[in-house]
Amino acid sequence: MQSTPPLEQLLASAHVVSLPMRVKFRGVEVREAVLLDGPAGWAEFSPFTEYDDEESSRWLASAVEAGWLGHPEAVRSWIPVNATLPAVSAEQVPAVLGAYDGLHTVKIKVAEAGQTLADDAARVGAVRNLLPDAAIRVDANGGWSVPQAVSALRMLSVFGLEYAEQPVATIAEMAAVREALRGSVLIAADESVRKATDPLAVARAGAADLLVVKAAPLGGVRRALEIVAEAGLPAVVSSALDTSVGIGTGLALAAALPQLPYACGLGTVSLMAGDVATPSLVAVAGGMAVRDVVADPELLAHFAAPAERQQWWLERIRRCHALL
Template identity: 75%
Template sequence: MLSVPSLEELQAAAHVVTLPMRVKFRGITEREVMLFDGPASWAEFGPFLEYDDAEAARWLASAVEAGWQGFPEPVRDWIPINATVPAVDPSEVAAILGAFDAVHTVKVKVAEPGQSLAEDAARVGAVRHLLPAAQIRVDANGAWDADQAVRALRMLSVFGLEYAEQPVASVAQMAAVRRALKGLVLIAADESVRKATDPLAVARAGAADLLVVKAAPLGGVRRALEIVAEAGLPAVVSSALDSSVGIRAGVALAAALPALPYACGLGTVSLMAGDVAAESLVAVSGGLSVREVAATPALLAKFAATPGRRDWWFERLRRAHALL
């Protein structure tokens, strides 16, 4: 049972930072997170601004695990990493991929509001042209309906997709898309796991071939490991646009899984123009080594949030802590 520190202890250990992005991602150009200098390690509390208090409380549980309990013992010391291409114009793809080291796998964002399937195809095609031997996966964040997803994935399959992540929003739609595609493109569940009241519903419905798991939204590394074991499906570990401190939790999860058949989505620090660690947790030779990460005072000061944003996060901390 996780022992939760007092609100006063968390407040005393907390720092709020605003990190600039190299490119717009998830519609944002800055990433705000709260960091804790915990007794076990540095930890990150970074639910996106629109998330409600109940969801934020799971992110806080993950931060408490990292900072006050520490991580499970790893079974591997190196994690393969995918590059991430946001929903940009094809002309920008080369520069984005250039920020990543030794790219073997690429996740491409598709189904961005206001963009067309033709634009998605051009972006995926640009990745395939630049990296003919790479694994390519696409992520729609649940934005298509079932008919749109089937049509889009049949078109995009010509580029040789490794899988499609959360093509539609609901578990029932996921199952329908998977049946319609008949194995042409594998289906991965992300939001259907991390945002669901029942994270195992997607596995019971036969709606996915694999799971995308993130430590923070699921309540921590140990809870994520339990969900993967209960689901009985292969897992990809991903991040939530974290600083190097938050990525460390994802690395801990990937390092503790019994099997790791896919490259992990833990390379998003490369999309940021600032970080809190002097030695950022970014891929080398296409992967991340399992190591400790600490925020440095100079970088905490450089990227410190404004007093108003700091107050907003401390109030959010108070509400989330009350739900633990």
């Protein structure tokens, strides 16, 4: 594994950007990120602002790996990608999905605060009506209780679900939902992997049928590959609302996995109204070619964050660097 570069080197390579969203996602209307110009390539540090320094330090470790060590060897050059649909109204579904090219798989956000199961059913139904042959998966981000999840997924299963991602918050709850729905809906673990002190606990508990893995929250591509290998479960690679640079790291993870049975959640740049690379790393015909991503100096300047936000992020890097 690479040694951690000096703090001064990270700060000197940093470009802080503020990117507007086309549609609000996870409550985010403007996505901030730090792009690092490392000797092995461009890297991204963009933990969500509410994450503490300990959790965020894993994102910095991932950026250091990408920018100072580079990605591991790829075993495939093309990655199938799903579209991601935020918790929009059913009427907005065609417009949001219209930003994607080649819709074979759609991940739909459900269990949004302030919404109802009827809202979820209308959204999922709108996708199924629009795309009768697409694979559909839903993501609750741990927003349901066990009874709510079992009831909701039984209802939504009439639309044909590939799987349900993180329907409940805890591993014990995940195991209960999986047991109740065994044979009807597959259960995928996301937060139970990337936000857990022990990312393998969900696999040991038999609480999921597959894992959703994100390179940055797990500390980098190599660490994510180790977790998938040790868990012994199929994996879906996803992103965390990254710029094209961060998506490039996700592609590197997907490209290095020995098996890739599912389309990956790496299409979120299409939800943004700005980016840092030309061309943006977005899906074409339902997938992406694996390639290096280079930040565009003009875009970095155009989307540069205000001075106070730049300082906020640089201070965050200082604190996280001390934890590496």
